[in-house]
Amino acid sequence: MRIGIDIGSTTVKVVLIDDNDKILFRAYERHLSKVREKTAEMLEQLDDRLSGKQVQAAVTGSAGLGVSKAAGLEFVQEVFATAGAVERFYPKTDVVVELGGEDAKIIFLTGGLEERMNGSCAGGTGAFIDQMATLLDITADELNRLSEKYDKLYSIASRCGVFAKTDIQPLLNQGARKEDIAASIFQAVVNQTISGLAQGREIKGNVLFLGGPLHFLSGLRKRFVETLKLTPEQATFPEDADVFVAVGAAMYAGNTKPMAFDEVLSRIRSASEQKNTTNTLPPLFSSEEEYQQFVARHNRHQPPFVDADSYSGDAYLGIDAGSTTTKLALITPEGGLLYTFYDSNGGNPVGVVLEQLKEIYRRFGGRITIKGSAATGYGEDLIKNAFNIDIGLVETMAHYKAAASFNPDVDFIIDIGGQDMKCFKIRNGAIDSIFLNEACSSGCGSFIETFAKALGYSIEDFAKLGLFAEKPVDLGSRCTVFMNSSVKQAQKEGAGIDDISAGLSISIVKNAIYKVIRATNPTELGRNIVVQGGTFLNDAVLRSFEQELGIEVTRPTIAGIMGAYGAAFSAKSLKKEKSSLLTMKELEDFTHTAKSAQCGLCGNNCHLTINTFSGGRRFISGNRCERPLGKGKRAGAPNLMRWKYDYLRSLEGGENHRGRIGIPMVLNMFENLPFWYTFFTKLGFEVVLSPESSRSLYAYGQHTIPSDTVCYPAKLVHGHIAKLIDMGVDAIFYPCMPYNFDEKKGDNHYNCPVVAYYPELIDANVTEIKNIRYLFPYFGLHRPREFAKKAADYFKEHFGIPANEVKGAARAAFNAHKAYLRMLYEKGERMIEQARKDGNKIIVLAGRPYHCDPEINHGIDSLITSFGLAVVTEDAVAHKQPKRPVKVLNQWTYHSRLYCAAEYIKSQPDMQLVQLVSFGCGIDAITTDEVRSILEEGDKIYTQLKIDEINNLGAVRIRIRSLLAAVEARESGEAET
């Protein structure tokens, strides 16, 4: 008799097998973090059968290591256990895909055994699906049922839960169908498995699918089978998929020393007694009394009292359609609260607001006159259009207005909501620096909530547990996905739920302070801090925030609805006689349909959601520019980024005497193409560019990406190369270039390691590259004469071209590069003049040359011009400024331009700089701080946009609008004084 115990991150699995490996007993249960107790409890079910008998037992699973050590039982690594069981039961299997609570694994059995586990990222696992289901306010089973009825798939970032949320939220707010979203979530899991785990090896042949999520979710299975194009014979979903790993452990147990079953049980039981947690923090409150004082202090901050039941007169309505929740505030002219609402939007903000408006009309009827209404938040436009709201305003402004009503001297506001975190400084009455949590570290409220639910608590009860925890666990301060495994570790070490609850609250605060704001001491933030957002209603979070900063802050009692409250104040400042808000009659007849469509007006092919409301009002979302809105092609503000892209894309062709050279339009080519294009056409080659980047091009090369944490621009290279191979060129030319042109703006002129050496990575990871002549020599363009010599040798050797010809082509190429720069400078100059003539402000959209690829910048340039701003690029202004001293090592050509561009705009009152940063760019960790400090020296506002494969223009919009609002406020402030 052999026992296998598989202790995963969320569940425990126990099996008993006989000598023929037949399963005699099986159990699968969630352990709700009571790992050892649960395991003992499950083993007790075997007591009748096994008491007094000898057994062999082995433990496996990510949380099993600690138990096995404490109990002195044999441990077997889970992938290893799986492989053993597969060999025994499904010997024809080529690949095993196993998804667990927080782990995902692939085992390649044929063609070289290889086992892969997810790295430090837990995206695309069961926990991810649970999180997404919570976001949609349904169970995982319902998610599964919904997915069966999908029409279309949206692209949802698959890397980690945080990214996916930012993709799903706008879809929800824009009214996309839940069925489609459900299927898209499963598709994201599939994509993550393929790109994150398979990493260069194709999943083909007979595939065995294991683990809880695949066992329980038929929709997920379907997505896998369809995506991998498997026949029914090739895809195996075993009946015991959920306990399969435990079976593997039981088989492994055959190698261990037999012991009495009662001994096994008692060892596990006594292991449950032990409790030792390594990293703990001081408690939040030492006594009930201290807590009561704390509560009393904060309860002082409340809006003026008004008797809502008897009030009659004017009222103003504010609606904050946030990412997960919808908030409403109806106020009197003095700011007294007549009516408030705060709840999850359940994925349908329009429906929630409709019900609430009806409720307001019913309750107040003729007693009040709504003189103004305002909407803010992610769903601002949708709500505004649906209900004829008077104005929409950017949420940062709404929060500021609300905060100022509690503390007119407020100089720092931090708002932590369900999904997002917003912090901003107030300087001279205007919003100054904005910090948003974007691509990473969304350690926000919903994380605690998901966690509370997973442990079987309501968020309120869970938070309260933490208040008096004696030893809060130190969970670190990185993104939520990592926190999951920290919690796992704490559980392993026997930390109690109260300690974990307190630890989570502290983590969120640390995330906000050190990760998002990156403050070192409270004076850096401000003297008058107002905290708000639903998450701060959690006293544990509030307390740890004050403790971490060592100061007292203001938390209004209405912290959860501050956006709506501020919006209501804005509505008041409109000074209208009557709001255009829909009347009760109109609300009763209200209808709303959402339809998805694809815009075909340009290459972006945006997924549009067309919302139609009663009365014929329409609202289109998902668009990146104005064109699908039927406003026609406006003359638009100048856009140098677009010009650059269009110009570079035009550099192909040439007469084909010596062959067709394929050039991937990636990374350093966005700077060097004018050079290489001239060089090759002069030599008599036809230059063929890879197709324009797109999501599908990315997916085409995705399976050959070896490192899933590299930046998106680099990941795109794989798709470009794959397409070029298909295009049947004679050779692909993609040189390694550690050095860039020396523009004398820094201490050296490097490219970053990824840009420099990616061609070698392509050679080592794209299997099909062997079918084509792939040229990836080292070249340096910083020494023209040396280049000519080295190139002459190279092209003589590879193509038999005479040296003189190559040297001539090199001269022409260097001239072409110079001419390109001159043209770029001139074009930029003319655009600036044009903008000034038209009275438009100018944004220097600063990043790397390759950021002009629309798939990389996601159309941010057009979004900015749609606000009537001109866009020029950093390289078009950096040349106007000589090298400036900086506090960091200034040794990368592209990065030196950023410093010069920032320096330059300090002297230009009508220019602002917006920095584009690719997620995963380690070097920008250095440049961003430096660019910010250069700009702030000159009293300019620094705006940073983090971009990745996700396409979330919502956050970009907030930043740009806040920037504009801040600039406006400053200008009007200056005009007054």
Place this chain on the structure above:
Amino acid sequence: MAELVYDKDGRLLFTEEMKREYTLLMPMMLPVHFTMLKHVLELNGYKAELLTTNHRGIVDEGLKFVHNDTCYPALLVIGQLIDAIKSGKYNPRKVALMITQTGGGCRASNYIHLLRKALHRAGYDYIPVVSVNLSGLEKNPGFTLNFTLIRQMAYSMLYGDLIVLMANQCRPYEVIEGETDRRVEKWVNRLTAEFKKKGSFKSSHIRNNFNLIADDFASILVKRVPKVKVGIVGEIYVKFAPLGNNNLEEFLLSEGCEPVVPGLTDFIIFKCDNRVEDHRLYGGKFATYLGAGFLKRYLMKLQRYMIEAVKRHPEFRAPCTFGHLKKLVRGYLGYGNKMGEGWLLTAEMLELIDSGVNNIVCTQPFGCLPNHVVGKGMVRKIKNNLPQANIVCIDYDPGATRINQENRIKLMLANAQKAETAASEGERSGEKQAVRLSG
């Protein structure tokens, strides 16, 4: 109290007065090598302290004062220094910080600047930072890298490599517990003390020392039971520093393995070789080419002596020459790949496998830029060409938990065990594998 003197760019200098009064704090990387460095500094009239701290507070200080997307080593090195200043153990007005600077295309060359920013933010603007580099960056009146000091440091690195190499092959098998570490300490003290003596830089003297060291370690009483050998390669800091890699070597020892850690000598030669290769690829100053070439050849000669010393004892695994490493990596990466650990990292993996150490932990900070290419990026190709390769890539960062890292390493070890069992069963008659196991 020493006067604070600044250079024309406003950089706080380390003055001669400070040399007398201040203690130089050094962050830890390689425990043996850096202990020797500390002795060398003391020999030259500096007060120096090597930080051996290893606790969570270091990471927290790093998170507070360094941009969190910066690589993990920078965060740890800076966190360790700031944690030390705040510990109360030193008078903040009487310390200076010492940090190395390479000047390569990797962001690691920014450590010193990030450190100054961190000091500024933490309110320690008055603490001078001393850069140790060979590129002539940032001179200080109180700290001069003269030829003697450079040689003492370089030889410390070479001696350190040999000591660690021998010790690693004794420690897992020693009969008397602690014997290996006692010999390490003995040699560290003896060698640095020797630097005072005349003639200690002669290559014949060094060669002789190499032999003595090898002989001494070979005389440690060992019981050579078969153990799984695990190579450690990666980004230089997390590869070597226990603080950076969650005590990886200790973990491997506790799992009954013998860690095989390629040394620092190749890295130093590699950096010289980069200059030579740069000249070959892009042209440039001939003098640099000559100088770097000379240094490279000199170090390669010493490396040869070291290898010969180890080879006197066939039961020890001797490292290969730099030239051999360079040959192995051909067809994988170009010699122009020099940022971070560049082609050397891939070459080390190839050499380990080539010499029978098929199991490798490739360590890197989360999101390490060069390692996208030379680490993770090459694993696929290595496995295609050498199917016996058993490589696991481990990311290190402030949020990564030890349990996940160890779980992945355990998977690699389970595979290693399986492969060795299969090999010893399959080749029992040939004995070839068995020799390797015990050797």
